[in-house]
Amino acid sequence: xxxxxxxxxxxxxxxxxxxxxxxxxxxxxxxxxxxxxxxxxxxxxxxxxxxxxxxxxxxxxxxxxxxxxxxxxxxxxxxxxxxxxxxxxxxxxxxxxxxxxxxxxxxxxxxxxxxxxxxxxxxxxxxxxxxxxxxxxxxxxxxxxxxxxxxxxxxxxxxxxxxxxxxxxxxxxxxxxxxxxxxxxxxxxxxxxxxxxxxxxxxxxxxxxxx
Numbered sequence: 001x002x003x004x005x006x007x008x009x010x011x012x013x014x015x016x017x018x019x020x021x022x023x024x025x026x027x028x029x030x031x032x033x034x035x036x037x038x039x040x041x042x043x044x045x046x047x048x049x050x051x052x053x054x055x056x057x058x059x060x061x062x063x064x065x066x067x068x069x070x071x072x073x074x075x076x077x078x079x080x081x082x083x084x085x086x087x088x089x090x091x092x093x094x095x096x097x098x099x100x101x102x103x104x105x106x107x108x109x110x111x112x113x114x115x116x117x118x119x120x121x122x123x124x125x126x127x128x129x130x131x132x133x134x135x136x137x138x139x140x141x142x143x144x145x146x147x148x149x150x151x152x153x154x155x156x157x158x159x160x161x162x163x164x165x166x167x168x169x170x171x172x173x174x175x176x177x178x179x180x181x182x183x184x185x186x187x188x189x190x191x192x193x194x195x196x197x198x199x200x201x202x203x204x205x206x207x208x209x210x211x
Contacts, residue, residue: 027181034185039063042085042182053153055139065179067102075137078108083149084177090155090195091170093163099149105130161195171195 025038037045043061050058059071067082082103089096107130127146134144141153155163173195176183 025181029183032185034183036178036181036183038181039068043068053139053142056142066177067100068177069104071108074134074142075139077133077137079134080104080106080108081149085175085182086148087175088173089170090161090166090172093167094152094154097151099151101144101147101149105144107133 025041027036029036043063047058047061050056055075057073059073060069061071062069064082067084069080069082072079072081081101082105083099083101085097086100087096087098105127131144131146138144141151143150155161155166157163171186173184173186176185
């Protein structure tokens, strides 16, 4: 048995040892070398990560086969967006998150929106007009180019996924949304499993599965 095969057998065993209720939220695909998180777990992680971002709050969150239908409030502006995780990069003590917007990105009624802006958007200003509006209200570290949201910031100084762990190393995770959850793949699999362990908030041995 090759080292890679032993590693994947270890990964499956690792998932089997997760606390009850968590093992069903993680799937290991040995053939394609990827791990899937359930939609419920992705939502919980996103809400936790974004709760401290100033002037941004997350409201209703619905799961779809291609993307999440999420309501946000940014600087008093209410948005409804369809987003799908595409990429996460951890490097130089910071995180960089890329979210696709394959469907709707709508500005809903808002106390902050003037009647003129609302009228322009309703009359067909479309994504170009909305992008112009959002450029003015997006907090630092959050931007939208009409196709993707970019979210970036400093990793916490302490914790399972801390800045010091990624000062001289990096981890790039690619993601694919499907009906059951989000598939994650990365070249540095031991690093990915460490990240998964931190994401699931479980206290298991830090060494990679199978080693």
